[in-house]
Amino acid sequence: MPTNAERAAKIREATLQAVQQRNQLGDHAIEQLVTIYDDAGDAIAEHLQRASDSDDRVTLDHLQQVLSEVRKQLKELEEKRDGQLYRHLGEAAGLGASAFAGELPPSTLFAVNHQAVSFVRALVAADGLQLSDRLWRINTGTIETLADHIQFAVINGESAHQAMLRSMGRGEGVPDDIARAYNGAKAGQLGRRVRALMTGEADPVNGKGVVYQAERLFRTEINRAHGEAYLSAAFQTDGVVGVRFMLSPHHRVRDVCDTHATADLYGLGPGVYPDRASCPWPAHPNTLSYVEAIFTQ
Structure with missing residues (x-):
């Protein structure tokens, strides 16, 4: 029978592998997420093109139709995104429990996975x-960001169109600001702006493309499902006396994670916590820190 030291070494190796797989899952999930947002942005831009007049401008006559299409595309985005998230939560929980595959029976690991996902969804x-x-x-937030921008551009474009007609009727040139407002309502430019708002340029709320908030949530909840399953499995494993709060190899800036990883509050060693209730993981959203099971000597 293997000693606790041998079991601990095996679990440590499996833990590191599971964390690496968790990070890969997170990266893959973000790639899929960005694709979903890109596709929605493309669909909205194509509709803008179809809704434009002979001069490529989206007019007030088509505004409500365009906004209805925006909501339709974002509803489809929501269904695809949420379905992927819930699948990834199950995968992440399975990875977290996998470190204990040789220690706990499959039925226990199955229950751990299910409970971890349920915990994340109900927390x-x-x-x-x-x-x-x-x-x-x-x-x-996504609907408001896109709808506000499109409405502003179309209404300003309509006003600019009227101003241009008046200027040309008087034989005058078109001021630059009027020309910019007019062009801003053109389907091509408006479509490019919508795509940028979805995955690239900053929106007024979070300073990044609207996909950023979804990325942050995905990473946070995937990691949470992984960690909760790991913790649950760890504390059902014979010989485990606690878990150590571990910093990610990519941890560069000191924060509360450093405090949790170095504090010896229970006489078990730096960063070691005797049960789930006392363990402060995760210390913050979007964390890449993890925990490692500690065995009796």
Whole structure:
């Protein structure tokens, strides 16, 4: 029978492998997420082109139709995105528990995975929000960002169009600001702006493309599902006396994670916590820190 030291070494190796796989899963999930947002941006831009007049401008007559299409595309985006997130949560939980595949029976690991995913979906954070609430906020923010920009551009473009007609009727040139407003309502330019708002240029709310908030949520919840499954499996494994709070190899800036990883609050060693209730992981959203099971000597 292997000693606790041998078991600990095996679990440590499996833990590192599971964390690496977790990070790869997160990267893959983000790539898929960006593709979903890109596709929605392309679909909206194509509709803008179809809704434009002979001069490529989206007019007030087509505004409500365009906004309806925006909501339709974002609803489809929501369904695809959320379906992928929930699948990734299950995958992440499975990876977290996999480090204990030789220690716990398959039935226990299955229960651990299910409980971890249920925990993540039901968790009420300090701000009173559950995962479904955060997804709803992201949806609402995306709709508002795109709708506000499109409405502003179309209304300004209509005003600019009228101003241009008056200027040309008087035989005058068109001021630059009027020309910019007019061109801003053109389907080509408006479509490029919509694509940029989805995945590239900053929006007024978060300073990045609207996909950023979804990326942050994906990374946070995938890591949470992984960690909760790992913790649950660890504390059901004979000989485990605690878990050590570990910093990611990519950890560069000192923050609260450094405090948790170095504190010896229970006489078990730096960063070691005797149970789930005492362990402060995860210390913050989007964390790449993890925990490692500690065995009796």
